[in-house]
Amino acid sequence: MSRSIWFVAEHQDGQLHRGAAELAAAARAVGDETVAVVCSAPGGTVAQQVAPFADRVLLVEDPSLEPYTAGIWAQAVVALAKEHAPAAILLPHAPLGRDLGPVLAARLEAGLMTDCIALEWDEGLVGKRSVLRRKLVARERVTTSIAVATCQRAAFSAVAAGEPGTVETVEPSIDAEAARTRFVAMERAEMGEENITEADVVVAGGRGLGDAEKFGVVQDLAAALGGVMGASRPVVDQGWVAHDRQIGSSGITVRPKLYFALGISGAVQHVVGMRESDVIVAINKDPQAPIFEYAHYGIADDLFKVVPALLAELES
Ligand SMILES: Cc1cc2nc3c(=O)[nH]c(=O)nc-3n(C[C@H](O)[C@H](O)[C@H](O)COP(=O)(O)OP(=O)(O)OC[C@H]3O[C@@H](n4cnc5c(N)ncnc54)[C@H](O)[C@@H]3O)c2cc1C
Known part of the structure; x- marks a missing residue:
């Protein structure tokens, strides 16, 4: 059976984050098929921006998906994952992944590995992570059928843009009222x-x-x-x-x-x-x-x- 590895496309103000090409590389390293999941408000171009880095793009559009909140994105991604059963879902080890990764893992009852610096497949998703104040590198395997992993920025060489993958718009499975957190405001921080x-x-x-x-x-x-x-x-x-x-x-x-x-x-x-x-x-x-x-x-x-x-x- 072909192994489908998903990555969640990070974007802001309508622009795909450049780290998406790194996640695509991480996904390609361990999968037969690379799928980008885009959660966005209707009318954006993020799916088209990420398509050259993936075999397929699953686009979920709903006004409640922007601005980002973990609860609503998790509803969208979890519904898709339950339907399509990917082998793994990758996220950046950045605010998006640190926030959304644990929620996805909990709702999918999936094993979670965070801050991976390398990935391989060996009877399951295997990740390398720096531990003990980065003095040792640990190798861990996720044993559940779906794995969730966050990948350290810049640890994977970005894949070059290729032929755009197919973009499939999928029906959102979202109940915004059921979300337990609400977006209030965004304040741009100084570069710290x-x-x-x-x-x-x-x-x-x-x-x-x-x-x-x-x-x-x-x-x-x-x-x-x-x-x-x-x-x-x-x-x-x-x-x-x-x-x-x-x-x-x-x-x-x-x-x-x-x-x-x-x-x-x-x-x-x-x-x-x-x-x-x-x-x-x-x-x-x-x-x-x-x-x-x-x-x-x-x-x-x-x-x-x-x-x-x-x-x-x-x-x-
Ligand atoms: C297991 C292990 C893990 C390690 N992990 C890391 C790691 O993560 N990161 C890391 O950085 N190192 C790591 N090291 C250490 C690494 O091997 C080097 O010792 C270290 O990178 C050297 O640091 P440096 O270049 O600052 O110092 P040095 O090697 O001492 O170099 C100082 C340089 O400054 C130049 N210099 C001096 N004065 C001036 C001046 N006035 N103007 C211009 N140039 C000047 C010198 O010519 C010299 O080239 C690790 C080592 C081990 C064994």
Whole structure:
């Protein structure tokens, strides 16, 4: 029997989130068929936007589906899943998936794995997850007939857009009155430190910064570029910045449009967490530093000369 893996398409203001192509890749890695589930208000184009990344799109349209609430989306997705019995439903390990994933799993009586960094199929959905403050990688298998899993952003290389899959509009099975929560209001938050995996620009600092005080230049450059700050492991180990900033094999994976590596040598454990960034700029005073092998642009110089010059240039 062919294995159908679904992913829930994340979107906002009518635009598909770019992470959908990563979820499609995660689904394709373990399934025979990749199905995108789109929950939206009538008249949108999200189904058409996601179609090039999936074999099929199941489109549920109802005014109550936007703005998003977990209860109503869960009604729509659960009804579909009960009818079609996919092998797994994938969501981003982002606010959408962290909110909706447990609700889906509970209502489908399905096993849930969160924050997966890799997926495989071995008599069921098997996920790899970083555990114990990311010091170990656990491998877990879901044993229920439907699995629900959330996937870490940027852990899966996005699939390229292909021939658009077929879009099937399905009757919504929703009782909005039965929802136990109501949408009240949306307030746009400032781009904060928590958004490192979502950020278009990440400025990361390494041991080359010297000490916690000098690490301020990383923050300055990140602020000037509207990005967020990241770090290599020694910086975190020395307590200059919080653990959730750590990029690499025992930290998080990022794939921003622009990644700055300041005073970072380019050890493989760091590089695996950032090498998929669209554009990598490295500043390191050692011209032999391995980071230059991965950088699209490299400046072999003292970062304390280069960064202030960059900041002055950005200001003018
Ligand atoms: C199991 C395991 C897991 C690990 N996980 C991670 C991980 O998740 N993330 C991670 O980052 N590391 C991880 N590491 C550590 C990793 O191996 C490296 O030790 C670490 O990435 C090095 O950090 P760094 O580049 O900041 O420091 P260093 O390797 O010390 O490099 C500092 C760089 O700064 C440059 N520099 C110094 N002064 C200046 C200046 N004034 N201007 C410009 N450049 C300057 C130097 O030339 C040097 O290249 C892990 C290691 C192990 C064993």
